[in-house]
Amino acid sequence: MNPEAIRTAVDKFPRVELIHRPTPMRKLEAVSAELGGPEIWVKREDLTGLAFGGNKTRKLEFIIPDMLARKAEVMVTWAALQSNWAMLTAAACTRYGIHPVLVLFKRYDLPPEYDGNMLLDFILGAEIRTREPVAGKITSREAAGAVIEEVADEFRATGKRVYTISVGGSMPMGSMTVPLGAIGYVDAFVELLGQTRELGFTPDAVLHSSGSGSTQAGLLLGAKALSPSTRIVGISVSDEKAPFARDVETIAAAVEAALGIKTGYALEDIIVFDEFIKEGYGIVNRDVAEVIRRMFRREGIVLDPVYTSKAFAGLVDLIGRGYFRKTDRIVFLHTGGTPALFPNKGKIVELLGGRVSASS
Numbered sequence: 001m002n003p004e005a006i007r008t009a010v011d012k013f014p015r016v017e018l019i020h021r022p023t024p025m026r027k028l029e030a031v032s033a034e035l036g037g038p039e040i041w042v043k044r045e046d047l048t049g050l051a052f053g054g055n056k057t058r059k060l061e062f063i064i065p066d067m068l069a070r071k072a073e074v075m076v077t078w079a080a081l082q083s084n085w086a087m088l089t090a091a092a093c094t095r096y097g098i099h100p101v102l103v104l105f106k107r108y109d110l111p112p113e114y115d116g117n118m119l120l121d122f123i124l125g126a127e128i129r130t131r132e133p134v135a136g137k138i139t140s141r142e143a144a145g146a147v148i149e150e151v152a153d154e155f156r157a158t159g160k161r162v163y164t165i166s167v168g169g170s171m172p173m174g175s176m177t178v179p180l181g182a183i184g185y186v187d188a189f190v191e192l193l194g195q196t197r198e199l200g201f202t203p204d205a206v207l208h209s210s211g212s213g214s215t216q217a218g219l220l221l222g223a224k225a226l227s228p229s230t231r232i233v234g235i236s237v238s239d240e241k242a243p244f245a246r247d248v249e250t251i252a253a254a255v256e257a258a259l260g261i262k263t264g265y266a267l268e269d270i271i272v273f274d275e276f277i278k279e280g281y282g283i284v285n286r287d288v289a290e291v292i293r294r295m296f297r298r299e300g301i302v303l304d305p306v307y308t309s310k311a312f313a314g315l316v317d318l319i320g321r322g323y324f325r326k327t328d329r330i331v332f333l334h335t336g337g338t339p340a341l342f343p344n345k346g347k348i349v350e351l352l353g354g355r356v357s358a359s360s
């Protein structure tokens with residue numbers, strides 16, 4: 001397939017403009033030299049333009065028109081406390097006059113305080129409903145789906161039109177029957193490939209943090225259609241490899257059907273590493289703190305403590321293990337999430353050898 005054919009298929013779906021595109025791309029000169037291996041480039045999906053940026057913005061460009069087409073007055077979604085998805089969806093909805101209701105499952109490691117994304121949720125006027133986590137996990141998709149439908153019913157009972165949507169805008173569940181979020185990432189791959197080709201190369205791999213699966217599903221389909229030698233490598237931050245790869249598969253199959261394309265991808269093309277989850281979703285460890293410091297000091301780029309730092313720590317580890325060839329060119333997708341640095345300050349400062357209070 002060619003980029004125009006993909007663009008035509010994507011353009012069948014209406015979108016609103018939330019992004020400054022293309023997002024910037026540059027070589028990580030210092031870190032690539034330090035690691036002595038492949039050439040690493042970064043694509044700044046953290047500079048998309050809505051709030052503090054992030055990968056959710058591309059998804060919302062396709063999801064908001066679906067809400068508008070159904071004349072939604074209220075949007076109900078769920079996520080974990082301090083979620084980027086929840087905050088960015090609330091920001092986009094508010095801009096379009098849709099009232100955001102966020103069901104946030106508590107985390108064991110963070111208090112429900114107005115800090116980071118929750119501070120932004122508050123400023124936006126989003127309605128926050130916190131819920132207890134479910135034994136050991138934040139929640140299951142099905143359980144959370146039932147909870148948001150219950151909340152939606154409260155609003156329906158008052159005559160409001162409600163749009164419900166699952167975490168990450170990934171699974172076709174609730175009101176979103178087509179995986180619109182992933183379509184945003186098919187389009188992102190077209191953009192990315194256009195940029196690297198202009199720079200004179202085809203990436204050997206694109207590596208990114210994977211959470212609910214639609215970033216990976218979209219990129220995978222883009223790559224299979226346009227650049228089959230480019231591997232899409234997802235670093236999972238929450239789910240084990242096998243069930244997560246099946247989720248990506250489910251989303252990818254639904255996107256192919258929606259776009260009317262066949263890329264011929266196979267389950268083996270869905271590359272997922274789950275060993276960097278370590279202590280659990282969102283839990284800051286030494287690798288995370290050190291990689292945040294390294295990228296900020298060497299490249300002036302701030303990673304977030306939940307997603308991009310785990311992905312970059314994974315990249316460093318995979319390079320150390322010889323997973324990539326020394327001559328490879330890798331694009332690391334900075335998917336955003338930086339507001340979560342602040343509520344995690346205690347752990348980051350401690351791991352980097354300081355104290356939260358700066359007084360001596």
Ligand SMILES: Cc1ncc(COP(=O)(O)O)c(C=O)c1O
Nearest residue numbers: 084211212213215307335336337
């Ligand atoms: C900053 C950031 N990076 C990566 C991801 C993962 O993207 P996806 O949910 O599409 O797998 C998320 C999702 O929450 C995120 O907030």
